[in-house]
Amino acid sequence: MGHELLQSLCRVYVGLCQKRGDSHKAHALAYRFLKEDFSQAPKLIMVMVTAWPSVFSCNSPLCRAIHIVCKMKAYGKMYYLLSKFLHWDTEPPGDPYRAITSTLKALLKDKSLTFQKSSWYGDDLCPAAWDYVFSLDLLCAQLGWIWTVSHVIRY
Structure with missing residues (x-):
C-alpha cells in the first residue's frame, strides 16, 4: 500500500473516531503502529494529530507511553x-x-480497576486496566523488555 493511501486511510479513520468521540480506538491505532515497529509510525502519528489535534492530550498512561515511544522513534523534521504539535516543549514526554x-x-x-462482563469474553478487564x-x-x-504478571524482564 502506498504511503499516501495509508495516510489518507489513517486520516479518515481518526476523523471517524473523532466524530464518534472514541479516542480509545484512535489510541489503539497509534499503539499498533508503534508496537509493530512500523517504519512510518511517527509520520502516521503526525497525520493523526493533524486530523484530531487533541487526540493524545489526555493524561492516560497509554497517551504518555505513545508520547514517549513516538519521541524515541522520531528524528529530524518529523521530530x-x-x-510542536504534541507540545513537548511545555510538557516533555x-x-x-x-x-x-x-x-x-x-x-x-x-482501587477502581475491576472485571466486567463481556458478551464475547465472559469476564474482561475494565478499560482503565487495559490502558x-x-x-x-x-x-x-x-526497551526490548518482556513483562509478565509478576516480573518485568530485560533481555
Missing part, C-alpha cells in the same frame, strides 16, 4: 513537527524507565 515504574505503581494502587496493560506493553517492547 521537530511532533514536538519523560523517561521510559520512570514511566514504567510510575505505571506499575499506579496499577497496583488503583495500563497497553502502556506497559508498548514501553517494555520499545
Whole structure:
C-alpha cells in the first residue's frame, strides 16, 4: 500500500473516531503502529494529530507511553513537527524507565480497576486496566523488555 493511501486511510479513520468521540480506538491505532515497529509510525502519528489535534492530550498512561515511544522513534523534521504539535516543549514526554515504574505503581494502587462482563469474553478487564496493560506493553517492547504478571524482564 502506498504511503499516501495509508495516510489518507489513517486520516479518515481518526476523523471517524473523532466524530464518534472514541479516542480509545484512535489510541489503539497509534499503539499498533508503534508496537509493530512500523517504519512510518511517527509520520502516521503526525497525520493523526493533524486530523484530531487533541487526540493524545489526555493524561492516560497509554497517551504518555505513545508520547514517549513516538519521541524515541522520531528524528529530524518529523521530530521537530511532533514536538510542536504534541507540545513537548511545555510538557516533555519523560523517561521510559520512570514511566514504567510510575505505571506499575499506579496499577497496583488503583482501587477502581475491576472485571466486567463481556458478551464475547465472559469476564474482561475494565478499560482503565487495559490502558495500563497497553502502556506497559508498548514501553517494555520499545526497551526490548518482556513483562509478565509478576516480573518485568530485560533481555
